[in-house]
Amino acid sequence: MRAIITVIGKDKAGIIAEVCTLLASCKINILDISQTVMQGFFTMTMLVDLTESTVDFTTLSDSLKAKGEEMGLNIRIQREDIFDLMHKI
């Protein structure tokens, strides 16, 4: 299964490192990353592959959320399908 992780919040050092470390520890492969910083506001979207993941979706979603709260960011994971279907015919 593939999913999209979005990280939104105030920019600071180490955001990507922290998120990637968490993902690596769960054996989640990052397929693509895109990020922008506008007026200090950080937005990152990541396409990830959960095939080899060592944790289930709910646990992963909860730990990403917790990591976000720890860093003052909003981090969420959603299955890729929703974006495919909403924006493409």
Add this chain to the structure above:
Amino acid sequence: MHNQKEILSTIDMIDNQHLDVRTITMGISLLDCCSDSVEITAKKIYDKITRLAENLVATGEAIEKEFGIPIVNKRISVTPISIVAASCKETDYTPIALALDKAAHKVGVNFIGGFSALVHKGMTNGDINLINSIPSALASTERVCSSVSVASTKAGINMDAVALMGRIIKKTANMTADKGGFGCAKLVVFANAVEDNPFMAGAFHGVGEAECVINVGVSGPGVVYHALQKCKGQPFDVVAETIKKTAFKITRMGQLVASEASRRLGVPFGIVDLSLAPTPEKGDSVARILEEMGLEVCGTHGTTAALALLNDAVKKGGVMASNHVGGLSGAFIPVSEDEGMIEAALKNALTLDKLEAMTCVCSVGLDMIAVPGDTSAETLSAIIADEAAIGVVNTKTTAVRIIPAMGKKVGEIIEFGGLLGSAPVMPVHEFSSADFIMRGGRIPAPMHSLKN
């Protein structure tokens, strides 16, 4: 890789524009629960519902988590109980309503619909028993919803049933007066009732349906409202196009959730209902969409035209996004459940007569309207008859969900709380319709040719 702008726009819809799936409703046939005793039937019903819907809520929650989309309600609709209980020797079907309520609590759904009867042409003994049981059933349960179909385009209007329903609504209001007439908020009187509606209080599982089925109701007035804010002053062509595109996106999400729920539960997918269902929360109102089109207050001249455009564009956009569309599909205008409608009614801009006109072009009917507690049963019946006539002649579903607010006068407010919101008591016409209702019989089905 996906377009980042699109990803963020979806997230913005969820976080700031109240985008959600309003309900996953499991339809369950109870035709195999018949017996000659109410007690045995009630037990069979409880067992069947708790078996089939055991994982409904947990599955809904898991889908919610994976897609990051709120699924507000998980609900159940069942075969009209008047049919299931028809062979019972008892005449009071309240114990069956209690079993439905108990089953709803057990599986964790917030409403269960189907304490219903279809009497648009005539009433069987089972239908009469069910209708007479409605007041006590709704007064003694929390989650059971009831509906009665009194008219259809093919059969005309059963005026005996219309007269009876006026009295039943009044009795239900009296028996639940301590809760602001809450029982009436769970009671719908239909013309052209649909068999696959996932929305409450009018959901039931029709006899033409499968053993068990998953229907999904989408929502999203907030998303449409936000989209329209970006086309201020533009011609209606642009407005219609914007609504269509937005409805497409909302419905795609509903379709995705429906297919996923159907797959995980091992239950066939039925339909997606493309309705714009408001909630009392700010920013989730159908009235505000109409006002965004240029009306000072919802209910003023132009409201019917604005609603007609909205309703049609929602269908056109949504129909391509789902492989099976059904249910009521359109815009809902429940007064108490829509923050903008409540305000418009308090300003006297939105009246019962205007709402009646609006129901000619939108999804349902006179919905969640509070009227003074001393409104006569005949007047309630006459309101139902008018609404049924609109549905029958225009070949569309219409409904009446009206709450006589006991001890309250025009301008006062009754509070239901939660999704049902609060309703300002609206005035009804003071002149009598009693002789009209007393006639009884049937209003014949309308002509459907020679339409010039």
